[in-house]
Amino acid sequence: MxxxxxxxxxxxxxxxxxxxxxxxxxxxxxxxxxxxxxxxVAVHYDSASDTFSGTMALITKLAMSAVQQLGWKLTDANENIGLVTFETRMSFGSWSGVSCSLNIEEISSNAFRVRGAGKQNVRGGQLLAIDLFGEARSKADKAIAKMKDLAR
Structure with missing residues (x-):
């Protein structure tokens, strides 16, 4: 032995x-x-399973790149827990923009699913932040769609 x-x-x-x-x-x-x-060494997107293949670090960098290419402000990124947060500009439904997060979940070895969530910012002094017409959620979905485009 x-x-x-x-x-x-x-x-x-x-x-x-x-x-x-x-x-x-x-x-x-x-x-x-x-x-x-x-x-x-690269990220790929599989539309059949709606998953990204790569490493957590690569998927996080892809999410950061997607947010920046859309012209939004990246507020935080943590590849250890798979979280990327960002804010958008002022828009029709939100005077102070939208705050969003992208959660990267490892579902198997080197396979990841990305989910997004969003909410209206309340920095502008409004008392109520309503997600008018699903705008906040749509911003997170738009970032994920951009990630898919970049990974193809």
Whole structure:
């Protein structure tokens, strides 16, 4: 029996193990000769499953790029939790713009689904922020549509 390093967590384990007891990585990846599959270097969109393929970092950067190309203000991006937030300009239904968030959910290895939400900003002093005609939601949907276009 020899000790080898787990390719996933780098802990020393037995070469006879079927999986790493620490992180659960499968035995096929435990051999020092076997390397993990390479990480994707580009994002692709699959319309049949409505998913993006890539890494969380790549999908987050794609979302940021989509928001910026639409001319909106990027307010925050966190690739660790898969969240991108942004604000739009003043519009018909919102004097101070719309605040939106894009949530990136990993549904399987290197496969992600993006969901969006929006609300009217209340910075302009209004007492009530109504989503007139679904405008806030449509801004989030427009950002996701732009992501799909950029990933094709």
């Amino acid at each position: 020899a000790l080898i390093k787990c390719w996933e967590c780098a802990r020393e384990i037995s070469d006879k193990a079927t999986a790493c007891p620490s992180c659960g990585a499968p035995a096929a990846g435990l051999s020092s000769d076997v390397k993990p599959p390479p990480s994707p």
